[in-house]
Amino acid sequence: MRDNMADEIIRVLYLDDEEANLFSFKAAFRREFEVHTCIEPHQAVRLMDEHEFHVVLSDQRMPRISGVEFFELVMPDHPDVSRVLVTGYADTDAVVDAINKGQVYRFVSKPWNEEELRTVIRSGYYLNRSRVQNAEQGAEVLAMLEKLAGQVEALDGQLAAGTPEAISRVQQELRNLREGVLQERERYAQWMDRLGK
Amino acid sequence: MRFGPPYGRVKVPLWAFLLMAVAALSGCGSGSGTAVDALVLEAVEDPSGTLRPEQVHLKQGGVERLEGARPNLGSTDAAYWVRVSGWQGAPRNARVVLDNPTLDSIDVFTLNGARVLGSVRSGAAYGNPEDLIPSFALPLNEAHELWFRVRSTKPLLLPFSLTQVDRVEATRRRRDLAVALYTGMVLAILIYNTFLAFTTGQRAYFSYLFVVLTVGLVQWCFNGYDRLIWGDFSWMAVNGLAVMGALSGLAALVFARHFLEVRRYTPRWNLMITLLLWVYAAALISAFLGMPSVAYNLVNLGALSAPAMLILSIVSWRKGNPSAPWYFVAWSIFLVAVTMQALRDFGVMSSTPMAAALLPIGTVLEMLLLSFALGNRINVLKRSSDEANAKALAASLENERIVKEQNAELEARVRERTEDLAKANSGLSNALHDLQGAQDQLIQTEKLASLGQMTAGIAHELNNPINYVQSNATSLRRDLEELIQVIEAHVAALSGLASDAPDGMELLAKAQDMARTLDLSFLIEESRQLIQGILDGADRTAHIVGGLRVFGRMDGDNLVAASLGELLEASITVLGDRARSKAKLNVDLEEGLPPLWCQSGKLSQVFMNIIVNAVQATESRWQDVEDRKVEVGLIGVKDGAGKLQALKVFIRDNGTGMDEVTRQRIFDPFYTTKDVGKGTGLGLSIVKGILDDHGAEVRVESAVGEGTEFQLLFAIDAMKGGGTQDRNEAA
Numbered sequence: 001m002r003d004n005m006a007d008e009i010i011r012v013l014y015l016d017d018e019e020a021n022l023f024s025f026k027a028a029f030r031r032e033f034e035v036h037t038c039i040e041p042h043q044a045v046r047l048m049d050e051h052e053f054h055v056v057l058s059d060q061r062m063p064r065i066s067g068v069e070f071f072e073l074v075m076p077d078h079p080d081v082s083r084v085l086v087t088g089y090a091d092t093d094a095v096v097d098a099i100n101k102g103q104v105y106r107f108v109s110k111p112w113n114e115e116e117l118r119t120v121i122r123s124g125y126y127l128n129r130s131r132v133q134n135a136e137q138g139a140e141v142l143a144m145l146e147k148l149a150g151q152v153e154a155l156d157g158q159l160a161a162g163t164p165e166a167i168s169r170v171q172q173e174l175r176n177l178r179e180g181v182l183q184e185r186e187r188y189a190q191w192m193d194r195l196g197k
Numbered sequence: 198m199r200f201g202p203p204y205g206r207v208k209v210p211l212w213a214f215l216l217m218a219v220a221a222l223s224g225c226g227s228g229s230g231t232a233v234d235a236l237v238l239e240a241v242e243d244p245s246g247t248l249r250p251e252q253v254h255l256k257q258g259g260v261e262r263l264e265g266a267r268p269n270l271g272s273t274d275a276a277y278w279v280r281v282s283g284w285q286g287a288p289r290n291a292r293v294v295l296d297n298p299t300l301d302s303i304d305v306f307t308l309n310g311a312r313v314l315g316s317v318r319s320g321a322a323y324g325n326p327e328d329l330i331p332s333f334a335l336p337l338n339e340a341h342e343l344w345f346r347v348r349s350t351k352p353l354l355l356p357f358s359l360t361q362v363d364r365v366e367a368t369r370r371r372r373d374l375a376v377a378l379y380t381g382m383v384l385a386i387l388i389y390n391t392f393l394a395f396t397t398g399q400r401a402y403f404s405y406l407f408v409v410l411t412v413g414l415v416q417w418c419f420n421g422y423d424r425l426i427w428g429d430f431s432w433m434a435v436n437g438l439a440v441m442g443a444l445s446g447l448a449a450l451v452f453a454r455h456f457l458e459v460r461r462y463t464p465r466w467n468l469m470i471t472l473l474l475w476v477y478a479a480a481l482i483s484a485f486l487g488m489p490s491v492a493y494n495l496v497n498l499g500a501l502s503a504p505a506m507l508i509l510s511i512v513s514w515r516k517g518n519p520s521a522p523w524y525f526v527a528w529s530i531f532l533v534a535v536t537m538q539a540l541r542d543f544g545v546m547s548s549t550p551m552a553a554a555l556l557p558i559g560t561v562l563e564m565l566l567l568s569f570a571l572g573n574r575i576n577v578l579k580r581s582s583d584e585a586n587a588k589a590l591a592a593s594l595e596n597e598r599i600v601k602e603q604n605a606e607l608e609a610r611v612r613e614r615t616e617d618l619a620k621a622n623s624g625l626s627n628a629l630h631d632l633q634g635a636q637d638q639l640i641q642t643e644k645l646a647s648l649g650q651m652t653a654g655i656a657h658e659l660n661n662p663i664n665y666v667q668s669n670a671t672s673l674r675r676d677l678e679e680l681i682q683v684i685e686a687h688v689a690a691l692s693g694l695a696s697d698a699p700d701g702m703e704l705l706a707k708a709q710d711m712a713r714t715l716d717l718s719f720l721i722e723e724s725r726q727l728i729q730g731i732l733d734g735a736d737r738t739a740h741i742v743g744g745l746r747v748f749g750r751m752d753g754d755n756l757v758a759a760s761l762g763e764l765l766e767a768s769i770t771v772l773g774d775r776a777r778s779k780a781k782l783n784v785d786l787e788e789g790l791p792p793l794w795c796q797s798g799k800l801s802q803v804f805m806n807i808i809v810n811a812v813q814a815t816e817s818r819w820q821d822v823e824d825r826k827v828e829v830g831l832i833g834v835k836d837g838a839g840k841l842q843a844l845k846v847f848i849r850d851n852g853t854g855m856d857e858v859t860r861q862r863i864f865d866p867f868y869t870t871k872d873v874g875k876g877t878g879l880g881l882s883i884v885k886g887i888l889d890d891h892g893a894e895v896r897v898e899s900a901v902g903e904g905t906e907f908q909l910l911f912a913i914d915a916m917k918g919g920g921t922q923d924r925n926e927a928a
Contacts, residue, residue, distance in 0.1 A: 017778065018661055018665075020661075020662070020665040020669075020730045020733060020734065021661060021664060021665050021668075023665070023669075023726060023727075023730060024664070024665040024668035024669050024672065024727075024730060025668070027668070027669065027672035027673075027676070027723055027726075027727055028668050028671060028672045031675075061657055061778075062778070063778035063779060063822055064822055087657075088656060088657035088658070088659075088660030088661050088664070089652075089656035089657040089660060109660070110660040110661060110663070110664035111660060111663045111664035111666075111667045111668065112664060112668065114668065114671050
């Protein structure tokens with residue numbers, strides 16, 4: 001299990017139909033984050049396939065596609081990325097759609113507050129990480145359980161021989177297995193503790 | 198008119214009076230006839246009436262003996278000679294009486310052989326009032342013969358008798374009394390009924406009066422008293438009885454016709470009555486033409502009417518005529534009296550004084566009974582009239598009641614309906630009020646919706662430049678700080694180098710390192726761009742705000758002179774990415790056109806509405822923005838002389854287009870092709886209202902699959918005077 005959150009550079013993608021906004025965004029956040037900007041939605045889709053972004057921001061009002069529609073489009077392939085909708089003005093419909101369809105994490109209105117936006121990006125990053133880790137953790141636990149099942153099956157096979165050597169060997173193996181499970185349990189508990197903070 | 202039943206009250210004295218009358222009238226025939234049987238009558242017919250007395254004496258061959266007290270030779274034109282004998286030995290004061298006043302002429306001759314000793318003339322034709330009971334003195338010599346020559350148009354009834362003179366006079370007195378009594382009764386009846394006739398005005402009463410008068414006169418004639426009236430007017434003396442008989446017959450028939458209401462109950466009998474009337478009329482005519490015996494016989498023929506009337510009364514009775522029984526009884530009495538008279542005349546019945554009185558008594562009874570009947574008839578009429586009145590009254594009361602009920606019912610119904618109507622009316626006015634409220638609300642909603650759309654557009658348009666101005670400023674400050682650090686580092690290094698400080702080179706290297714780390718050239722470039730962004734943003738903000746200013750107040754009614762071109766531009770600007778980023782917008786506005794007096798805010802609303810519709814129409818049709826084309830144009834329309842006539846705004850799209858039905862309805866309030874909840878359907882109806890206020894002509898051309906074009910024509914004339922100044926808002 002990795003625990004490298006603090007060290008990692010946060011990769012951010014910003015989609016807007018106005019060049020000036022893109023430039024401003026990059027100028028504002030280039031020092032902290034790895035900022036990618038994009039004026040065309042299809043470009044943004046390609047960029048997302050190429051890089052693993054932690055946070056994706058999109059303007060709501062764009063000529064061919066709205067921000068919400070864009071998020072809807074990329075969600076199946078990138079479910080864990082944190083989606084932030086940036087808009088100059090949003091009516092209720094847009095907000096509702098943003099939450100229900102685009103599963104937007106945060107909603108930021110223009111003109112943005114740089115500090116606020118920074119915090120949003122950071123927390124978006126953490127959300128992304130925890131989602132990814134959740135998935136990894138789940139996969140890890142699953143793999144471990146399968147491995148355990150395999151080991152138990154093997155031991156069961158050894159017991160079938162019924163010789164005293166075999167029994168003592170199985171006992172030794174079981175002790176090791178127990179040690180391993182306890183270690184994993186400890187590790188998981190620590191992870192859970194960290195998650196709970 | 199009310200008629201009491203007078204007869205009931207006077208019945209007893211009347212009947213008493215009648216009894217007295219009967220007693221008096223009985224005296225008519227009494228007195229004569231004490232020695233009738235003693236007389237021997239022998240008659241000789243003289244058909245031509247030319248025989249002389251001396252010739253009669255020789256005519257022994259044709260002599261016939263007359264039998265009975267009242268020999269009747271019938272009605273004949275012939276004269277008869279009657280030899281009266283058997284008087285010999287009678288007292289000297291005795292006289293031969295021929296008690297028949299109707300005989301026209303009586304010539305009495307006293308003959309001695311063929312020699313006429315003396316003659317006396319009497320009879321109706323000679324009109325001597327003293328001779329009402331013709332009586333003749335006996336011849337002095339008992340050997341002489343006494344011959345009577347009688348001739349009459351009436352039946353030769355010859356009641357000879359031998360009577361003493363004083364008895365004759367007594368008879369005459371009694372007869373006068375009886376006739377006076379009779380006349381008195383008739384007069385009383387006549388007067389009383391005349392009064393009634395004029396009071397009631399009944400036709401039957403007048404004919405009844407005629408009957409009474411004529412019947413009374415007939416009775417006078419029978420007794421010879423008519424000569425008291427016409428004196429020695431011999432024609433009347435001869436014809437009186439026939440004339441009176443005919444008149445009384447006429448009267449009786451006319452009365453029957455009236456009284457029995459022949460036309461009503463027995464219309465078929467009317468013809469018979471007419472025929473009988475003609476018989477009597479013929480009798481009268483005959484009398485006047487000098488044919489008295491024809492007249493008399495016609496009258497006798499007319500006497501058929503007596504039984505005919507009796508039968509008629511029975512028939513009428515059966516047909517339900519309430520007067521008929523009365524008539525039947527009265528007529529029966531009369532008929533009985535007449536019959537008995539006839540029987541007496543023909544010698545079937547013995548001639549007693551009582552019998553002689555029967556006819557006048559019968560007539561009086563008839564008169565009285567008919568009078569009663571008339572009275573009864575009046576009563577019946579009155580009763581039926583009362584009944585009819587009562588019925589009519591009841592009917593009218595019933596009608597009134599029904600009408601009242603119906604009125605009440607009608608009133609109730611009217612009230613009910615009125616209430617219903619009032620209810621319905623108030624319901625309708627409530628509904629109308631609600632509708633108006635709803636409409637106002639919808640219009641307000643539509644206004645707010647377009648205001649909201651505008652606000653959203655403007656907010657978005659403004660927030661973007663504001664965003665990057667603000668963001669760029671922050672970034673620029675950071676860049677500047679870094680630049681300043683680099684500059685300060687370089688300044689420190691330079692001052693160290695200048696003062697030959699030992700760390701000068703070190704400082705320089707450090708500064709250069711800093712410049713490299715911070716990427717100085719990038720910082721400079723970025724700063725420039727940030728500044729450019731700020732300037733651009735400020736510009737754009739100013740532009741948008743400038744566009745907004747063109748609108749004036751959204752709700753303002755003020756007329757301002759505004760350039761349509763500017764208004765169109767401002768509208769497009771305010772629509773911002775709702776228009777420009779969603780479709781290829783091609784704007785072509787002619788320059789140098791005069792301003793238009795208009796409500797600028799409202800016209801902008803119009804333009805925005807139509808442009809947004811156009812954009813949406815292209816969106817529905819085309820996937821790619823590049824394919825969606827909306828053209829907005831403004832051109833001046835000139836007439837032949839090159840004078841500007843109108844300004845034409847057109848908004849053309851290549852969207853879905855509309856069919857004819859939709860095209861005709863787009864300006865109808867609440868008509869919308871958008872999904873429920875997406876549009877109020879008021880947008881274009883408000884647009885139409887605003888354009889109408891501006892006197893603008895609207896043309897819409899559209900075809901499904903090709904697109905739509907809106908043409909708005911603003912006439913130049915309409916702009917000058919501010920003709921729309923006083924108009925209220927249409928929306």
